[in-house]
Amino acid sequence: MPETSLALICVTAFIAVFVLLALLAVVMELLTRLTPQPAVPTGGMRSAPPSETKAATDDPARVAAIVSAYRRTFPDRKVTYIEQIR
Numbered sequence: 678m679p680e681t682s683l684a685l686i687c688v689t690a691f692i693a694v695f696v697l698l699a700l701l702a703v704v705m706e707l708l709t710r711l712t713p714q715p716a717v718p719t720g721g722m723r724s725a726p727p728s729e730t731k732a733a734t735d736d737p738a739r740v741a742a743i744v745s746a747y748r749r750t751f752p753d754r755k756v757t758y759i760e761q762i763r
Contacts, residue, residue, distance in 0.1 A: 744756045 740759065743759055747754065747756050
């Protein structure tokens with residue numbers, strides 16, 4: 678059995694992983710270009726009118742906190758619109 682150096686094995690493994698990741702990146706790029714992007718679900722909330730700023734609905738964590746607080750306070754109600762009052 679021929680003796681192979683550890684450095685050669687490491688370099689070969691590094692190159693193989695690099696090639697595999699590059700191939701996967703190309704496949705992912707092709708898939709994202711070929712398939713249409715689905716609409717982002719908003720949880721039933723309508724977006725703010727164009728004349729208003731979207732500061733209240735920009736942060737998903739803030740929206741989740743508001744919806745969670747209102748669900749706890751008013752369990753039979755549903756949040757449909759969030760508006761920032763200045």
